[in-house]
Amino acid sequence: MSFDSKEEVLRWYESRPRTLTDDFIAAIPWHESRRYPFDPRLIPVLEYMRDVEILTDMYHKELRGTPTGRDPVISKFMERWGIEEVTHGEVINMFLNELGVRTGAAWKTDVRKKVPFFYHINTSLITALTNLAGSRFTATHMTFGAVHEMTTAQSYRRMIELAGHPILEKILRAIVTEESAHTNFYWSVARLELRKNKTAQRLARFVLENFYYPVGEGSLGKARCRYSVVGLFGTEPSALETLNKTVTERVSSLPGFAQMNSVSRRIEDLCLKHAHVFPADSYPETSGQMMR
Numbered sequence: 406m407s408f409d410s411k412e413e414v415l416r417w418y419e420s421r422p423r424t425l426t427d428d429f430i431a432a433i434p435w436h437e438s439r440r441y442p443f444d445p446r447l448i449p450v451l452e453y454m455r456d457v458e459i460l461t462d463m464y465h466k467e468l469r470g471t472p473t474g475r476d477p478v479i480s481k482f483m484e485r486w487g488i489e490e491v492t493h494g495e496v497i498n499m500f501l502n503e504l505g506v507r508t509g510a511a512w513k514t515d516v517r518k519k520v521p522f523f524y525h526i527n528t529s530l531i532t533a534l535t536n537l538a539g540s541r542f543t544a545t546h547m548t549f550g551a552v553h554e555m556t557t558a559q560s561y562r563r564m565i566e567l568a569g570h571p572i573l574e575k576i577l578r579a580i581v582t583e584e585s586a587h588t589n590f591y592w593s594v595a596r597l598e599l600r601k602n603k604t605a606q607r608l609a610r611f612v613l614e615n616f617y618y619p620v621g622e623g624s625l626g627k628a629r630c631r632y633s634v635v636g637l638f639g640t641e642p643s644a645l646e647t648l649n650k651t652v653t654e655r656v657s658s659l660p661g662f663a664q665m666n667s668v669s670r671r672i673e674d675l676c677l678k679h680a681h682v683f684p685a686d687s688y689p690e691t692s693g694q695m696m697r
Protein backbone atom coordinates (compact mmCIF):
# COMPACT_ATOMS: atom_id res chain seq x y z
CA MET A 406 0.00 0.00 0.00
CA SER A 407 1.38 3.35 -0.96
CA PHE A 408 -0.16 6.69 -0.09
CA ASP A 409 0.52 10.19 -1.41
CA SER A 410 -0.76 12.14 1.56
CA LYS A 411 -1.60 11.84 5.25
CA GLU A 412 -5.25 12.45 4.41
CA GLU A 413 -5.25 9.37 2.20
CA VAL A 414 -3.71 7.29 4.98
CA LEU A 415 -6.40 8.51 7.37
CA ARG A 416 -9.18 7.71 4.89
CA TRP A 417 -7.80 4.18 4.53
CA TYR A 418 -7.63 3.74 8.31
CA GLU A 419 -11.14 5.09 8.86
CA SER A 420 -12.58 2.87 6.13
CA ARG A 421 -11.60 -0.24 8.06
CA PRO A 422 -14.22 -1.77 10.29
CA ARG A 423 -13.23 -2.53 13.87
CA THR A 424 -12.24 -6.12 14.63
CA LEU A 425 -12.89 -6.03 18.37
CA THR A 426 -16.54 -5.04 18.24
CA ASP A 427 -18.90 -5.61 21.19
CA ASP A 428 -20.40 -8.57 19.28
CA PHE A 429 -16.96 -10.10 18.71
CA ILE A 430 -16.11 -9.77 22.41
CA ALA A 431 -19.48 -11.18 23.50
CA ALA A 432 -19.04 -14.19 21.18
CA ILE A 433 -15.70 -15.25 22.74
CA PRO A 434 -16.26 -18.49 24.67
CA TRP A 435 -14.88 -16.95 27.87
CA HIS A 436 -16.08 -19.83 30.04
CA GLU A 437 -13.75 -22.19 28.16
CA SER A 438 -10.64 -20.24 29.19
CA ARG A 439 -9.99 -22.43 32.23
CA ARG A 440 -10.27 -25.63 30.25
CA TYR A 441 -6.78 -25.18 28.86
CA PRO A 442 -3.52 -25.03 30.79
CA PHE A 443 -1.75 -21.69 30.98
CA ASP A 444 1.91 -21.23 31.88
CA PRO A 445 1.88 -18.94 34.95
CA ARG A 446 5.21 -17.42 33.93
CA LEU A 447 3.32 -15.65 31.18
CA ILE A 448 0.82 -13.96 33.52
CA PRO A 449 3.11 -10.99 34.35
CA VAL A 450 3.79 -10.60 30.62
CA LEU A 451 0.07 -10.38 29.87
CA GLU A 452 -0.33 -7.91 32.74
CA TYR A 453 2.45 -5.79 31.24
CA MET A 454 0.76 -5.89 27.83
CA ARG A 455 -2.58 -4.94 29.39
CA ASP A 456 -1.06 -1.99 31.27
CA VAL A 457 0.79 -0.68 28.21
CA GLU A 458 -2.54 -0.67 26.35
CA ILE A 459 -4.38 1.06 29.18
CA LEU A 460 -1.76 3.80 29.44
CA THR A 461 -2.42 4.80 25.82
CA ASP A 462 -4.70 7.51 27.27
CA MET A 463 -1.65 9.03 28.88
CA TYR A 464 0.53 8.86 25.73
CA HIS A 465 -2.35 10.35 23.76
CA LYS A 466 -2.60 13.28 26.20
CA GLU A 467 1.18 13.81 26.03
CA LEU A 468 1.12 13.92 22.24
CA ARG A 469 -1.72 16.43 22.21
CA GLY A 470 0.73 18.90 23.77
CA THR A 471 3.09 18.67 20.77
CA PRO A 472 2.91 19.92 17.16
CA THR A 473 2.42 16.28 16.07
CA GLY A 474 -0.67 15.90 18.24
CA ARG A 475 -2.05 19.21 17.00
CA ASP A 476 -1.86 18.08 13.37
CA PRO A 477 -5.54 17.66 12.37
CA VAL A 478 -5.00 14.38 10.47
CA ILE A 479 -2.88 12.76 13.16
CA SER A 480 -5.17 13.89 15.97
CA LYS A 481 -8.17 12.44 14.11
CA PHE A 482 -6.33 9.12 13.81
CA MET A 483 -5.42 9.23 17.48
CA GLU A 484 -9.02 9.54 18.63
CA ARG A 485 -9.90 6.11 17.24
CA TRP A 486 -6.44 4.67 17.95
CA GLY A 487 -6.78 5.62 21.65
CA ILE A 488 -10.15 3.87 21.90
CA GLU A 489 -8.87 0.72 20.19
CA GLU A 490 -5.81 0.42 22.43
CA VAL A 491 -7.89 0.77 25.59
CA THR A 492 -10.23 -2.00 24.34
CA HIS A 493 -7.14 -4.21 23.91
CA GLY A 494 -6.22 -3.65 27.55
CA GLU A 495 -9.78 -4.32 28.72
CA VAL A 496 -10.08 -7.55 26.76
CA ILE A 497 -6.74 -8.83 28.05
CA ASN A 498 -7.92 -8.01 31.56
CA MET A 499 -11.14 -9.99 30.98
CA PHE A 500 -9.03 -12.98 29.95
CA LEU A 501 -6.83 -12.63 33.05
CA ASN A 502 -9.95 -12.52 35.21
CA GLU A 503 -11.18 -15.73 33.57
CA LEU A 504 -7.89 -17.37 34.53
CA GLY A 505 -8.47 -16.34 38.12
CA VAL A 506 -6.26 -13.25 38.29
CA ARG A 507 -8.22 -10.78 40.35
CA THR A 508 -8.44 -7.10 39.49
CA GLY A 509 -10.49 -4.57 41.44
CA ALA A 510 -13.08 -2.19 39.99
CA ALA A 511 -10.52 0.64 39.88
CA TRP A 512 -7.74 -1.36 38.19
CA LYS A 513 -7.31 1.13 35.37
CA THR A 514 -6.89 4.05 37.78
CA ASP A 515 -4.42 1.95 39.76
CA VAL A 516 -2.31 1.35 36.65
CA ARG A 517 -2.20 5.10 35.97
CA LYS A 518 -1.41 5.95 39.59
CA LYS A 519 1.62 3.67 39.63
CA VAL A 520 3.39 5.53 36.83
CA PRO A 521 6.50 7.02 38.47
CA PHE A 522 6.70 10.77 39.08
CA PHE A 523 10.02 10.84 37.21
CA TYR A 524 8.26 9.62 34.09
CA HIS A 525 5.97 12.67 34.10
CA ILE A 526 8.87 15.09 34.64
CA ASN A 527 10.78 13.46 31.82
CA THR A 528 7.77 13.64 29.53
CA SER A 529 7.22 17.36 30.20
CA LEU A 530 10.83 17.94 29.27
CA ILE A 531 10.53 15.97 26.05
CA THR A 532 7.29 17.79 25.18
CA ALA A 533 9.07 21.14 25.64
CA LEU A 534 11.93 19.99 23.42
CA THR A 535 9.65 18.68 20.70
CA ASN A 536 7.78 22.00 20.72
CA LEU A 537 11.11 23.68 20.02
CA ALA A 538 11.73 21.36 17.08
CA GLY A 539 8.20 22.06 15.83
CA SER A 540 6.60 19.99 13.09
CA ARG A 541 10.04 18.70 12.04
CA PHE A 542 9.70 16.33 14.95
CA THR A 543 6.55 14.72 13.52
CA ALA A 544 8.61 12.27 11.46
CA THR A 545 10.35 11.14 14.67
CA HIS A 546 7.06 10.68 16.52
CA MET A 547 5.59 8.72 13.63
CA THR A 548 8.69 6.51 13.26
CA PHE A 549 8.73 5.81 16.99
CA GLY A 550 5.00 5.06 16.82
CA ALA A 551 5.51 2.63 13.93
CA VAL A 552 8.28 0.83 15.83
CA HIS A 553 6.16 0.54 18.98
CA GLU A 554 3.19 -0.79 17.02
CA MET A 555 5.35 -3.32 15.12
CA THR A 556 7.07 -4.62 18.24
CA THR A 557 3.70 -4.79 20.01
CA ALA A 558 2.18 -6.88 17.21
CA GLN A 559 5.25 -9.11 17.23
CA SER A 560 4.97 -9.52 21.00
CA TYR A 561 1.37 -10.66 20.67
CA ARG A 562 2.37 -13.15 17.97
CA ARG A 563 5.02 -14.53 20.31
CA MET A 564 2.51 -14.73 23.13
CA ILE A 565 0.19 -16.77 20.88
CA GLU A 566 3.05 -19.22 20.16
CA LEU A 567 4.27 -19.47 23.74
CA ALA A 568 0.88 -19.76 25.44
CA GLY A 569 -0.71 -22.19 22.97
CA HIS A 570 -4.08 -21.25 24.45
CA PRO A 571 -6.98 -21.26 21.94
CA ILE A 572 -9.13 -18.61 23.64
CA LEU A 573 -6.21 -16.26 24.13
CA GLU A 574 -5.22 -16.88 20.53
CA LYS A 575 -8.66 -15.80 19.31
CA ILE A 576 -8.39 -12.57 21.32
CA LEU A 577 -4.81 -11.81 20.35
CA ARG A 578 -5.32 -12.48 16.63
CA ALA A 579 -8.08 -9.86 16.65
CA ILE A 580 -5.83 -7.43 18.53
CA VAL A 581 -2.99 -8.05 16.06
CA THR A 582 -5.31 -7.15 13.16
CA GLU A 583 -5.91 -3.75 14.76
CA GLU A 584 -2.22 -3.31 15.67
CA SER A 585 -1.30 -3.96 12.04
CA ALA A 586 -3.62 -1.15 10.93
CA HIS A 587 -1.96 1.15 13.50
CA THR A 588 1.45 0.15 12.18
CA ASN A 589 0.37 0.93 8.66
CA PHE A 590 -0.87 4.39 9.65
CA TYR A 591 2.29 5.35 11.57
CA TRP A 592 4.63 3.79 9.04
CA SER A 593 2.96 5.40 6.02
CA VAL A 594 2.86 8.85 7.63
CA ALA A 595 6.46 8.44 8.83
CA ARG A 596 7.54 7.66 5.27
CA LEU A 597 5.74 10.71 3.86
CA GLU A 598 7.21 12.98 6.56
CA LEU A 599 10.74 11.57 6.20
CA ARG A 600 10.65 12.04 2.45
CA LYS A 601 10.07 15.77 2.95
CA ASN A 602 13.57 16.64 4.11
CA LYS A 603 16.94 15.40 5.27
CA THR A 604 16.78 17.23 8.62
CA ALA A 605 13.68 15.25 9.59
CA GLN A 606 15.48 12.03 8.57
CA ARG A 607 18.61 12.84 10.54
CA LEU A 608 16.64 13.85 13.62
CA ALA A 609 14.42 10.74 13.55
CA ARG A 610 17.38 8.44 13.01
CA PHE A 611 19.39 10.08 15.77
CA VAL A 612 16.53 9.78 18.26
CA LEU A 613 15.79 6.15 17.40
CA GLU A 614 19.45 5.18 17.46
CA ASN A 615 20.15 6.79 20.80
CA PHE A 616 16.88 6.76 22.69
CA TYR A 617 14.94 3.70 21.57
CA TYR A 618 13.33 1.90 24.50
CA PRO A 619 10.75 -0.89 24.49
CA VAL A 620 7.22 0.41 24.93
CA GLY A 621 6.25 0.67 28.62
CA GLU A 622 9.81 0.73 29.97
CA GLY A 623 9.51 4.31 31.27
CA SER A 624 5.93 4.19 32.49
CA LEU A 625 5.76 0.66 33.93
CA GLY A 626 9.36 0.29 35.09
CA LYS A 627 12.50 -1.46 33.92
CA ALA A 628 12.00 -4.64 35.94
CA ARG A 629 8.58 -5.42 34.45
CA CYS A 630 9.80 -4.47 30.99
CA ARG A 631 12.85 -6.76 31.17
CA TYR A 632 10.78 -9.68 32.43
CA SER A 633 8.38 -9.35 29.51
CA VAL A 634 11.05 -8.77 26.85
CA VAL A 635 13.14 -11.73 28.05
CA GLY A 636 10.06 -13.94 28.43
CA LEU A 637 8.91 -13.20 24.89
CA PHE A 638 12.15 -12.89 22.95
CA GLY A 639 14.94 -14.32 25.08
CA THR A 640 13.98 -17.94 25.33
CA GLU A 641 14.50 -19.03 21.70
CA PRO A 642 16.97 -17.54 19.19
CA SER A 643 14.36 -17.77 16.43
CA ALA A 644 12.23 -15.15 18.22
CA LEU A 645 14.95 -12.53 17.81
CA GLU A 646 15.49 -13.52 14.20
CA THR A 647 11.79 -12.99 13.50
CA LEU A 648 11.92 -9.62 15.24
CA ASN A 649 14.82 -8.68 13.03
CA LYS A 650 12.87 -9.56 9.90
CA THR A 651 9.55 -8.08 10.87
CA VAL A 652 10.69 -4.90 12.58
CA THR A 653 14.32 -4.01 11.87
CA GLU A 654 14.26 -4.78 8.16
CA ARG A 655 11.04 -2.87 7.71
CA VAL A 656 12.34 0.17 9.62
CA SER A 657 15.55 0.10 7.57
CA SER A 658 13.51 0.63 4.43
CA LEU A 659 12.32 4.07 5.62
CA PRO A 660 14.01 7.09 3.99
CA GLY A 661 17.30 7.78 5.80
CA PHE A 662 17.16 4.58 7.89
CA ALA A 663 19.40 2.21 5.89
CA GLN A 664 21.08 -0.36 8.15
CA MET A 665 19.35 0.97 11.25
CA ASN A 666 19.29 -1.86 13.76
CA SER A 667 18.96 -0.18 17.15
CA VAL A 668 15.63 -1.86 17.90
CA SER A 669 16.90 -5.43 17.55
CA ARG A 670 20.17 -4.48 19.23
CA ARG A 671 18.43 -3.07 22.29
CA ILE A 672 16.07 -6.05 22.64
CA GLU A 673 18.91 -8.52 22.11
CA ASP A 674 21.01 -6.71 24.67
CA LEU A 675 18.22 -6.88 27.25
CA CYS A 676 17.77 -10.60 26.56
CA LEU A 677 21.49 -11.31 26.97
CA LYS A 678 22.05 -9.23 30.09
CA HIS A 679 18.90 -10.19 31.93
CA ALA A 680 18.24 -13.77 30.81
CA HIS A 681 18.01 -14.82 34.49
CA VAL A 682 14.91 -12.71 35.25
CA PHE A 683 12.59 -15.15 33.48
CA PRO A 684 12.33 -18.56 35.21
CA ALA A 685 13.80 -21.30 33.03
CA ASP A 686 11.21 -23.95 33.82
CA SER A 687 7.53 -23.79 33.91
CA TYR A 688 5.75 -24.68 37.11
CA PRO A 689 3.77 -27.90 37.14
CA GLU A 690 0.77 -27.68 34.93
CA THR A 691 -1.89 -25.35 36.23
CA SER A 692 -5.29 -25.04 34.79
CA GLY A 693 -7.49 -22.22 35.88
CA GLN A 694 -6.41 -21.91 39.46
CA MET A 695 -4.25 -19.02 39.19
CA MET A 696 -3.41 -17.35 42.38
CA ARG A 697 -3.41 -13.72 43.53
Ligand SMILES: [Fe+2]
Nearest residue numbers: 458490493584
Ligand atom coordinates in the same frame (compact mmCIF):
# COMPACT_ATOMS: atom_id res chain seq x y z
FE1 LIG B 1 -3.03 -2.33 21.28
Ligand SMILES: [Fe+2]
Nearest residue numbers: 490554584587
Ligand atom coordinates in the same frame (compact mmCIF):
# COMPACT_ATOMS: atom_id res chain seq x y z
FE1 LIG C 1 -1.61 -0.27 18.50
